Amino acid sequence: xxxxxxxxxxxxxxxxxxxxxxxxxxxxxxxxxxxxxxxxxxxxxxxxxxxxxxxxxxxxxxxxxxxxxxxxxxxxxxxxxxxxxxxxxxxxxxxxxxxxxxxxxxxxxxxxxxxxxxxxxxxxxxxxxxxxxxxxxxxxxxxxxxxxxxxxxxxxxxxxxxxxxxxxxxxxxxxxxxxxxxxxxxxxxxxxxxxxxxxxxxxxxxxxxxxxxxxxxxxxxxxxxxxxxxxxxxxxxxxxxxxxxxxxxxxxxxxxxxxxxxxxxxxxxxxxxxxxxxxxxxxxxxxxxxxxxxxxxxxxxxxxxxxxxxxxxxxxxxxxxxxxxxxxxxxxxxxxxxxxxxxx
Amino acid sequence: xxxxxxxxxxxxxxxxxxxxxxxxxxxxxxxxxxxxxxxxxxxxxxxxxxxxxxxxxxxxxxxxxxxxxxxxxxxxxxxxxxxxxxxxxxxxxxxxxxxxxxxxxxxxxxxxxxxxxxxxxxxxxxxxxxxxxxxxxxxxxxxxxxxxxxxxxxxxxxxxxxxxxxxxxxxxxxxxxxxxxxxxxxxxxxxxxxxxxxxxxxxxxxxxxxxxxxxxxxxxxxxxxxxxxxxxxxxxxxxxxxxxxxxxxxxxxxxxxxxxxxxxxxxxxxxxxxxxxxxxxxxxxxxxxxxxxxxxxxxxxxxxxxxxxxxxxxxxxxxxxxxxxxxxxxxxxxxxxxxxxxxxxxxxxxxxxxxxxxxxxxxxxxxxxxxxxxxxxxxxxxxxxxxxxxxxxxxxxxxxxxxxxxxxxxxxxxxxxxxxxxxxxxxxxxxxxxxxxxxxxxxxxxxxxxxxxxxxxxxxxxxxxxxxxxxxxxxxxxxxxxxxxxxxxxxxxxxxxxxxxxxxxxxxxxxxxxxxxxxxxxxxx
Numbered sequence: 001x002x003x004x005x006x007x008x009x010x011x012x013x014x015x016x017x018x019x020x021x022x023x024x025x026x027x028x029x030x031x032x033x034x035x036x037x038x039x040x041x042x043x044x045x046x047x048x049x050x051x052x053x054x055x056x057x058x059x060x061x062x063x064x065x066x067x068x069x070x071x072x073x074x075x076x077x078x079x080x081x082x083x084x085x086x087x088x089x090x091x092x093x094x095x096x097x098x099x100x101x102x103x104x105x106x107x108x109x110x111x112x113x114x115x116x117x118x119x120x121x122x123x124x125x126x127x128x129x130x131x132x133x134x135x136x137x138x139x140x141x142x143x144x145x146x147x148x149x150x151x152x153x154x155x156x157x158x159x160x161x162x163x164x165x166x167x168x169x170x171x172x173x174x175x176x177x178x179x180x181x182x183x184x185x186x187x188x189x190x191x192x193x194x195x196x197x198x199x200x201x202x203x204x205x206x207x208x209x210x211x212x213x214x215x216x217x218x219x220x221x222x223x224x225x226x227x228x229x230x231x232x233x234x235x236x237x238x239x240x241x242x243x244x245x246x247x248x249x250x251x252x253x254x255x256x257x258x259x260x261x262x263x264x265x266x267x268x269x270x271x272x273x274x275x276x277x278x279x280x281x282x283x284x285x286x287x288x289x290x291x292x293x294x295x296x297x298x299x300x301x302x303x304x305x306x307x308x309x310x311x312x313x314x315x316x317x318x319x320x321x322x323x324x325x326x327x328x329x330x331x332x333x334x335x336x337x338x339x340x341x342x343x344x
Numbered sequence: 345x346x347x348x349x350x351x352x353x354x355x356x357x358x359x360x361x362x363x364x365x366x367x368x369x370x371x372x373x374x375x376x377x378x379x380x381x382x383x384x385x386x387x388x389x390x391x392x393x394x395x396x397x398x399x400x401x402x403x404x405x406x407x408x409x410x411x412x413x414x415x416x417x418x419x420x421x422x423x424x425x426x427x428x429x430x431x432x433x434x435x436x437x438x439x440x441x442x443x444x445x446x447x448x449x450x451x452x453x454x455x456x457x458x459x460x461x462x463x464x465x466x467x468x469x470x471x472x473x474x475x476x477x478x479x480x481x482x483x484x485x486x487x488x489x490x491x492x493x494x495x496x497x498x499x500x501x502x503x504x505x506x507x508x509x510x511x512x513x514x515x516x517x518x519x520x521x522x523x524x525x526x527x528x529x530x531x532x533x534x535x536x537x538x539x540x541x542x543x544x545x546x547x548x549x550x551x552x553x554x555x556x557x558x559x560x561x562x563x564x565x566x567x568x569x570x571x572x573x574x575x576x577x578x579x580x581x582x583x584x585x586x587x588x589x590x591x592x593x594x595x596x597x598x599x600x601x602x603x604x605x606x607x608x609x610x611x612x613x614x615x616x617x618x619x620x621x622x623x624x625x626x627x628x629x630x631x632x633x634x635x636x637x638x639x640x641x642x643x644x645x646x647x648x649x650x651x652x653x654x655x656x657x658x659x660x661x662x663x664x665x666x667x668x669x670x671x672x673x674x675x676x677x678x679x680x681x682x683x684x685x686x687x688x689x690x691x692x693x694x695x696x697x698x699x700x701x702x703x704x705x706x707x708x709x710x711x712x713x714x715x716x717x718x719x720x721x722x723x724x725x726x727x728x729x730x731x732x733x734x735x736x737x738x739x740x741x742x743x744x745x746x747x748x749x750x751x752x753x754x755x756x757x758x759x760x761x762x763x764x765x766x767x768x769x770x771x772x773x774x775x776x777x778x779x780x781x782x783x784x785x786x787x788x789x790x791x792x793x794x795x796x797x798x799x800x801x802x803x804x805x806x807x808x809x810x811x812x813x814x815x816x817x818x819x820x821x822x823x824x825x826x827x828x829x830x831x832x833x834x835x836x837x838x839x840x841x842x843x844x845x846x847x848x849x850x851x852x853x854x855x856x857x858x859x860x861x862x863x864x865x866x867x868x869x
Contacts (some may be wrong), residue, residue, distance in 0.1 A: 071768070071772055076772055077773070084766050097783070
């Protein structure tokens, strides 16, 4: 096990930013710390980097306690949200910085800088001034800079949050490929699930300074530990059901959910859990309609026994989407349903 | 920093400037105050209405002069920081010249300009000295603040003036506060000017302390006034510190070449105002040069020692003494001032009290009578294992005491404006604390460090109060020699004084030009 956190707590005065966190990151693994703003995930990252002093607990690397190891001796790379490139150095000098600190000779350094700039898709940018770069380019340089000295662990603090959406999605894919290709062990902090699921082998969900759930992306997505986690992962409506050999019966009809087993379950519904269907089980009236890129998002007031009282979200095809006021029928779709633990 | 050793570094670093202050400032001052308190005149002095009129006049003229200096300095700061117009370099150099002129000479120049000026001439002369402090300190930070915040405000519908008051002013307020504090202290303790222009009618605490010590040998009275001055200074500094509480935030530092551009529209009014200020600053200087050129006798006499041997050395030797002393003082003050600025910039979270205390302690020497310090040196330094009183280092030590606060005030705002995460990024890339300092702080604040050194150097060159007390007669600095020439009768002495003044001005201007040359105008950030 490469990185191991045990009972880690960080306090700012009387405020507990991180409480009693246990987490491991295996060699070559990418773990995402996912949580809303202010949940303590960045503080946790900074503690690992050595920039915050833990109030309690242990941070170990390959079994060695890092408590007495200063920031610059940890060999952990760090990428900030807004790059924090050295404004007085050009692109190449930024990337070469860590290599200089590790006494890599000039020729080797130049070679490695070129290699890294090519890796992040900025070949030939070496002599550019960092202030001439776009946000996306700056982030790529920051990444190249952090990777240059071959850190044991790469720490990424919201690496893509400052970028616009299209760029963010593209860079997330590039970054994921790059981390795999270089076999980098990484801990990524993000508040964006798409980003977390794109990048990470495992996702650790953080809330109010504590880790609520750790697991592979699809497991966390399908089986959130509780309704709070499910809520953060996009479940807006919770409906109890009764499972019988993976077939769940609820006020919204029947649906086959692999892994539901037998007994009572709680279904967390995302918007796409209910789709317009002329033969659907559930009746309702459209309250609001929004157009998204590839579907129409509806807000529907349901009618029927035991259905949720507040309007629920549903999706419809863009073509012929119903208007507000229309009476429609909806059917469940297993893709949009998470099985959560009981209300906590 | 996780390890204990690293956490000891800051307190240990803090000991360097604090140790110097303790040995070469606190101890002499405390001794002299102790001597004074031994007598019985203290309560008498404090009970006298005259004393309180003295305090009121001291603070009042200082406040007025500070206001004038800030108002005159702001357009200059704007031009130095933001304008791409020909001649900015010349303005930058010109502005500094008044600051380094010996006070006695400026006093003379203003007396000939405003023969019956009284309070007005004192205020104007004090402001004349300190416009440079405002222009350079404020301009230094202004040059590195991001122009886009201002543009955002304009885009949101703010007028140029509104954008200035709501966006730019808050951003540069720390520098204005720092500059105003320094200027106020300079004006409150200004010595030569008040002595020359106030005569017997307008006296400040500083001149009164001098008169009582040197002329009347009234040590208890002088001590009482010294105590009063120290208390007043601390009070003012405390008020300033509280007012500046929310100060240097992580501004996005930008290079001047990014923020400076040709002025447009109403901005030319500000440029015009700046030009007026420069013209006003030139009036006494030009008068001085004109005076020196009425006859060439003064110039020829510089190689000699004045009428009937007024000086023990030639004026040229005095000039050489000035250069050597100022160099030593600058090196010493840079070590002390930069150390202090580094410590202060790092003392943020959790140790605000320690930070404020150190901050105040460093400003104190500006507020204490040079006469008190000078006397204190002579009383205490004999107890040191090495006798400093006869050492050529005595003058540089006193000058370093005067210029260290200036260096701190110039460097600190820039150090504080460096994003902490930049240092952290360097740290995670393998740079130890010292290396981080060199690669990030030093590289980014380099320009302001050179500016601070240059500033300190020219101030040391012109320093008069403490130097006049400590320089041995056989090794005077140029300002001391000039004062002596003026004090002695004789046409030749007068002409020589004017010529020597112009020499001092030239030496100063040369130093300033060299420093400006050494500092690349663009490309630092």
